[in-house]
Amino acid sequence: MNASTETKDWYAGRFARFEEGLNGASQSPLHALRRAGFAAFAAKGFPTTAEEEWRFTNVSPIAATQFQPAFDCEESGVTEPDLRPWSLGRTGGIVLVLINGHFSGGLSSIPASLPGVSVGSLAAALARDPALAERYLASARGGGDTFTALNTAFLVDGAFVRVDDGVTLQEPVHILSLASTGGTPLLVQPRHLVIAGKGARLSVVETYGGRGPGVYLTNAVTEIFVGEGGGVEHDTLQMENLNSYHVGTTLISLKGKASFTSNAINLGGALVRNNVSALFQGEHAECTLNGLSVATGTQLVDNHTVIDHASPRCESHELYKAVLDGSARGVFNGKIFVRQDAQKTDAKQTNKTLLLSDEATIDTKPQLEIFADDVKCTHGATVGQLDEEQVFYLRARGIGATEARDLLTFAFATDVINRVHVDALREKLDVLLHTRLRQGRVNLEV
Amino acid sequence: MSLLEVRNLHAGVQGNAILEGINLSVGKGEIHAIMGPNGSGKSTLAGVLAGREAYVVTEGEVLYQGKDLLGLSPEERAREGLFLAFQYPVEIPGVTNMYFLKAALNAIRKHRGIEELDAMEFIALVKEKMKVIDFDQSLLNRPVNEGFSGGEKKRNEIFQMAVLDPTLAILDETDSGLDIDALRIVAEGVNRLRSPENAVVVVTHYQRLLNYIVPDFVHVLIDGRIVKSGGKELALVLEEKGYDWIREESGDVPADAHAAGSK
Numbered sequence: 158m159n160a161s162t163e164t165k166d167w168y169a170g171r172f173a174r175f176e177e178g179l180n181g182a183s184q185s186p187l188h189a190l191r192r193a194g195f196a197a198f199a200a201k202g203f204p205t206t207a208e209e210e211w212r213f214t215n216v217s218p219i220a221a222t223q224f225q226p227a228f229d230c231e232e233s234g235v236t237e238p239d240l241r242p243w244s245l246g247r248t249g250g251i252v253l254v255l256i257n258g259h260f261s262g263g264l265s266s267i268p269a270s271l272p273g274v275s276v277g278s279l280a281a282a283l284a285r286d287p288a289l290a291e292r293y294l295a296s297a298r299g300g301g302d303t304f305t306a307l308n309t310a311f312l313v314d315g316a317f318v319r320v321d322d323g324v325t326l327q328e329p330v331h332i333l334s335l336a337s338t339g340g341t342p343l344l345v346q347p348r349h350l351v352i353a354g355k356g357a358r359l360s361v362v363e364t365y366g367g368r369g370p371g372v373y374l375t376n377a378v379t380e381i382f383v384g385e386g387g388g389v390e391h392d393t394l395q396m397e398n399l400n401s402y403h404v405g406t407t408l409i410s411l412k413g414k415a416s417f418t419s420n421a422i423n424l425g426g427a428l429v430r431n432n433v434s435a436l437f438q439g440e441h442a443e444c445t446l447n448g449l450s451v452a453t454g455t456q457l458v459d460n461h462t463v464i465d466h467a468s469p470r471c472e473s474h475e476l477y478k479a480v481l482d483g484s485a486r487g488v489f490n491g492k493i494f495v496r497q498d499a500q501k502t503d504a505k506q507t508n509k510t511l512l513l514s515d516e517a518t519i520d521t522k523p524q525l526e527i528f529a530d531d532v533k534c535t536h537g538a539t540v541g542q543l544d545e546e547q548v549f550y551l552r553a554r555g556i557g558a559t560e561a562r563d564l565l566t567f568a569f570a571t572d573v574i575n576r577v578h579v580d581a582l583r584e585k586l587d588v589l590l591h592t593r594l595r596q597g598r599v600n601l602e603v
Numbered sequence: 604m605s606l607l608e609v610r611n612l613h614a615g616v617q618g619n620a621i622l623e624g625i626n627l628s629v630g631k632g633e634i635h636a637i638m639g640p641n642g643s644g645k646s647t648l649a650g651v652l653a654g655r656e657a658y659v660v661t662e663g664e665v666l667y668q669g670k671d672l673l674g675l676s677p678e679e680r681a682r683e684g685l686f687l688a689f690q691y692p693v694e695i696p697g698v699t700n701m702y703f704l705k706a707a708l709n710a711i712r713k714h715r716g717i718e719e720l721d722a723m724e725f726i727a728l729v730k731e732k733m734k735v736i737d738f739d740q741s742l743l744n745r746p747v748n749e750g751f752s753g754g755e756k757k758r759n760e761i762f763q764m765a766v767l768d769p770t771l772a773i774l775d776e777t778d779s780g781l782d783i784d785a786l787r788i789v790a791e792g793v794n795r796l797r798s799p800e801n802a803v804v805v806v807t808h809y810q811r812l813l814n815y816i817v818p819d820f821v822h823v824l825i826d827g828r829i830v831k832s833g834g835k836e837l838a839l840v841l842e843e844k845g846y847d848w849i850r851e852e853s854g855d856v857p858a859d860a861h862a863a864g865s866k
Binding site for chain 2: 556567
């Protein structure tokens with residue numbers, strides 16, 4: 158029996174146990190979705206580096222570990238101070254806390270009256286309105302990769318955010334996802350659903366982390382639907398513990414004149430893979446994907462983005478940056494499809510990496526597939542060290558060599574941070590980066 | 604004792620000798636102009652004094668305020684009051700002029716045991732110094748030199764000089780790329796910063812800047828050596844007759860292309 162079969166058998170066993178626990182609910186449309194998810198996962202298995210999409214990212218450490226799906230919210234023993242490293246340092250506001258992927262009412266904070274806004278647990282939302290599953294969650298069926306399929310197979314809970322037509326939600330929605338592990342490697346699979354109605358506006362911040370040094374895999378899926386003329390900012394701060402794995406999939410659908418911005422900040426995790434996939438479903442929509450990865454040691458951070466210009470006259474911008482030290486590895490793969498009738502598409506992609514050590518590496522690959530003829534598509538990638546002429550200029554004004562290097566490194570990174578419009582998050586990131594980028598190195602928090 | 608004492612300085616880059624025995628003495632309150640044709644070693648001299656690591660000093664010594672300058676790092680030189688106005692000011696995206704200057708000034712103050720300035724005190728100082736060089740306030744909050752015009756970059760150099768208040772300023776071809784109005788503004792700024800306690804070394808190819816910054820001494824640098832020194836009138840002679848006559852006078856044969864091409 159090879160490793161792959163062993164893994165599938167393990168998860169088949171978990172899935173059977175999961176189904177037993179569902180009782181009557183196993184006949185629901187939601188469960189049909191889960192079954193399809195498990196079938197897709199079982200058929201595909203974990204990817205290998207022989208697959209083009211996974212060429213630079215070897216997930217065999219994930220495949221070789223028997224992760225126990227977390228079926229419950231293990232909130233016992235988790236107190237507010239445990240959440241602090243991932244909180245936005247402000248009281249009040251909207252905070253949806255997920256422990257091991259399950260909503261914790263006790264730790265969450267939801268204002269009593271939010272007209273035109275529904276926020277809370279996805280499980281509760283699905284119980285109230287089972288049609289949500291078919292209408293929204295089904296969009297990943299068949300189309301998702303192995304990890305999305307695995308998430309769907311065990312789909313129970315996560316965050317739910319809906320803002321009605323024409324409503325602007327001023328408060329950002331903070332989704333705080335915490336893994337709380339014992340000795341057993343844990344599979345944490347939150348599923349988030351964000352729906353912005355026509356002309357609705359909101360910001361969502363996802364933060365990820367783990368309590369204690371235990372090993373876990375966060376396999377999160379976020380689906381975001383932006384209605385006509387709506388606007389969504391989606392920021393992610395991934396700070397998993399350094400023994401753990403993170404696979405984050407974000408699927409975005411944009412109607413006409415909608416706008417979407419994501420800022421994906423990755424600071425933690427041993428092996429991290431983010432898949433961000435945006436689909437234009439109407440004209441004159443705009444999508445901006447930004448990312449910053451700061452890594453050292455043996456961390457691997459892989460960002461795969463897909464922007465599908467399936468409609469004409471849409472605009473997309475991408476800026477992904479990385480600061481890599483030690484033996485850290487970065488991967489960036491930016492796919493842009495411009496469909497045949499997507500004329501007047503304007504797409505720009507930039508990937509910049511700063512390598513602070515000789516051992517750090519980045520594999521960067523733009524992938525533009527253009528089938529329309531009247532389009533503007535540009536891409537560029539730079540990889541390098543700090544510019545010595547800049548360092549000398551600062552030193553020639555009295556700034557010390559190390560301080561000069563830190564200043565330039567911080568400036569490189571903060572370019573992405575400055576694009577975050579959620580003040581509390583931007584301020585937190587500012588402090589985090591100042592702590593991490595010191596003495597010419599990437600420092601892990603002590 | 605002079606402020607700067609360069610003795611028999613030999614320096615080069617990657618095994619190529621560029622400076623071949625420079626002797627120069629700069630006293631407080633003085634303005635010195637170093638002139639010479641392209642490739643004579645003017646910028647190398649400025650770079651060696653500021654501490655560019657690409658240059659290797661093979662012989663000689665430089666004393667600044669009686670101390671061994673060459674043993675100091677670039678930042679130590681700056682903290683001791685040496686300032687190089689760059690020929691090509693560097694763009695630094697992501698770092699605002701304000702932040703940069705405050706970090707620089709406070710590094711210098713800390714080194715001298717003076718209390719560092721807080722944000723309010725710094726802004727007050729900056730506002731005062733902006734008047735000296737007619738510096739546009741909007742440039743303060745922009746990243747250092749990013750998207751600045753050639754004139755704005757050079758003006759920014761002089762503005763930095765005004766804020767950092769150096770004891771010895773070396774202006775490396777500050778006139779290059781400037782139109783006459785910008786040249787005048789930059790020169791006026793330098794003149795206002797003059798004092799009996801500081802000194803300026805102006806490195807230039809042309810005499811024109813020296814109409815505005817009037818030097819006490821003019822030195823002609825050719826092929827890595829100062830071959831002639833004189834008063835401000837020497838600059839006018841150079842403007843009129845070029846450099847060839849000096850080569851002949853000093854025994855050099857004007858054989859190479861750039862010498863033959865100069866007027």
